[in-house]
Amino acid sequence: MEDSHPPEAPPEYGQPPAARGMPMPALHVQGGSPSQWSTGLYDCFSDVPNCCLTCWCPCITFGKIAEIVDKGSTSNRASGSLYGIITVFTGCxxxxxxxxxxxxxxxxxxxxxxxxxxxxxxxxxxxALCQEYRELQHRGFDMSLGWEGNMEKQNQNKGQGITAAPYAGGMNR
Structure with missing residues (x-):
């Protein structure tokens, strides 16, 4: 028996992943496409404070990125410290x-x-670290909160959202 599903239409730019039948990543920001970086590799100066921090102390930026990517299984301090130790002893x-x-x-x-x-x-x-940091920010993460803080914030926002089904209209008695 043949599969009678119509071919998929190309995704619309700016359309959220859920509307395209894709799973929505945690804290996704609806302005970007999930298949492209939200900023370029050399757009470091679009976030000057993070650019300066990353140039002078990349272990801090890396630690914040690693905590989010690891979904809280490692702290930013542990990841940043390991990054610093590797840098000091190997330079790699x-x-x-x-x-x-x-x-x-x-x-x-x-x-x-x-x-x-x-x-x-x-x-x-x-x-690269600046781009990854910006990408996570554009996807809705507050990098200063870490993984746990972002999950708490997301849960609080869920509690403030609309819980009733939207009115579809047309159902009169």
Whole structure:
């Protein structure tokens, strides 16, 4: 028996994933497409405070990213400290940080651009960390809250939302 489903229409830009039949990631922001990065690799100066922090102390930015990507299973302090230790003793923290970029790309169906994750982190570590940080912010994460804080905020927002079904009209007695 043949499958009689119509072919899928191409996704509309700006349309939320749920409207396209895709699962909605936690805290997704409805302005971006889940298949593209929300900002470019070299858009670091669109968030100057984070750009400066990442240039001077990338372990802090990395720790915040890792906590969100790990969904709270590791703290930002633990991840940031490990990143710092790897940097001090080997100078190759990019080998550790690129793994989180790969996991984040997989989670949000992002393309591996402009080149492979390892190369992006080896040659543009600060830019890669800034881009990942901005991506998580654009997806609705408050990076200062960490994973647990974001989950609490999301649960509070659910409690304030509309719980009744929307009025469909046309059902009169």
């Amino acid at each position: 923290s990019c080998i550790y940080s690129y793994l989180y970029r790969s996991r984040m790309r997989t989670e949000y169906m992002l393309p591996e651009t402009p080149c492979g994750d390892c190369l992006v982190h080896c040659f543009c570590e600060a830019c």
